[in-house]
Amino acid sequence: MTGPHPAEIDTSKPHPARMYDWYLGGKDNYPVDEAMGRQMLALDPRVPVMARVNRAFMHRSITWLAQRGVRQFLDVGTGIPTEPNLHQVAQRVAPDARVVYCDNxxxxxxHAEALLRGTDEGATRYLxxxxxDPEAxxxxxxxxxxxxxxxxxSLIALLHFVPDEDGAHELVGKLLSELPSGSYLVMTHATADFTPEESEAATAKLRAAGVTLALRSRAEFSRFxxxxxxxxxxxxxxxxxxPELGDPVPGQxxxxxxxxxxxGRKP
Structure with missing residues (x-):
């Protein structure tokens, strides 16, 4: 399941998904992504650890949900496939789980083909x-x-690229409004709460490269x-x-x- 023919990949400026891939040790990135990634490392050497911690949180939260009977998952901001992917985590617990991945x-x-290799009992699709564009x-x-x-x-490491002026809360609200009681919101989000100076410098460097970074405080994140x-x-x-649901990430x-x-659960 795909939309219109995708635009040509722009390798002239860094892209968050490709930088994330580089932090995770992947190969689907370009010199511009590595260059910006190295600048981020110079500001805060824990950035690759944070990327792995986000992935580990996804593994644990999806396992927790599948163990409690959730059988449908909508993953927005999928990113470049890194095994185990969300559908593999969910279907390991519940082979009949149905997963829709979404990215722009x-x-x-x-790489969507790698995301579609699920169980016969379940379903995996890419959008x-x-x-x-929550309606789409x-x-x-x-x-x-x-x-x-x-x-x-699932909105893992995504909303810090969507500032309030772009309607971040309204977008999440629209998506949740169409889901029934008993649905869940799963989120991680970067913050400047612990490293204000490094975060300010990183935000400025990314902005200069054309990447918006909207770091939120604990209170601002909790609003979602x-x-x-x-x-x-x-x-x-x-x-x-x-943490009992997975192994620690080296460096955390x-x-x-x-x-x-x-x-969070929708009542």
Missing amino acids: DPIVLA QADVR ILEGARKVLDLDRPVAL FDDLELVEPGVQVPHLWH EDGIIPGYGAV
Whole structure:
């Protein structure tokens, strides 16, 4: 399941998904992404650890949800495939789980085949769409997911690229409004709360390269969950959210990872 033919991949400026791939040790990035990634490392050497902590949070939260009966997942801002992918985590617990991936980056579409190798009992599909177009996301999701049954909406390391003036809260609200009671919001988000000077410098460098970074405080991040029931332990630095469900990420023990994660249930 795809949208219109994707635009040509722009290798003249860094892209967050490709930088994330580089942090994770992937090969689907370009010299411009590595160059910016190295600049971020010079400001805060924990950035690759943060990327891995985000992935580990996704693994643990999806496992937690699948163990509690959630069988439908909508992953917006999928990023370049890195195994295990969300569908592999969910279908390991529940082979009949149905997963829709969504991203706006042409390079992710080029690798979409890797995202579609799920179980025979379940379903995995890829949708080319932007988080700023929730109607298109919901229209595509309805072709695979039953939106009358609970859905876990996954927004991992995505919303810090969508500032308030672009309607970040309204976008999340629109997506959640079409999901029934018993659905969940799964999110991680970068913050400047622990490293204000480094974060300000990183934001400025990214802005100069054409990448918007909207870091939010704990209170600002928590606003996304205002109408939801937070799953214990609530809003946490990501590696402290149910750590018993996975193995520690090497390096996370060296201090606070500058981000937050949470899972909330729609009543």
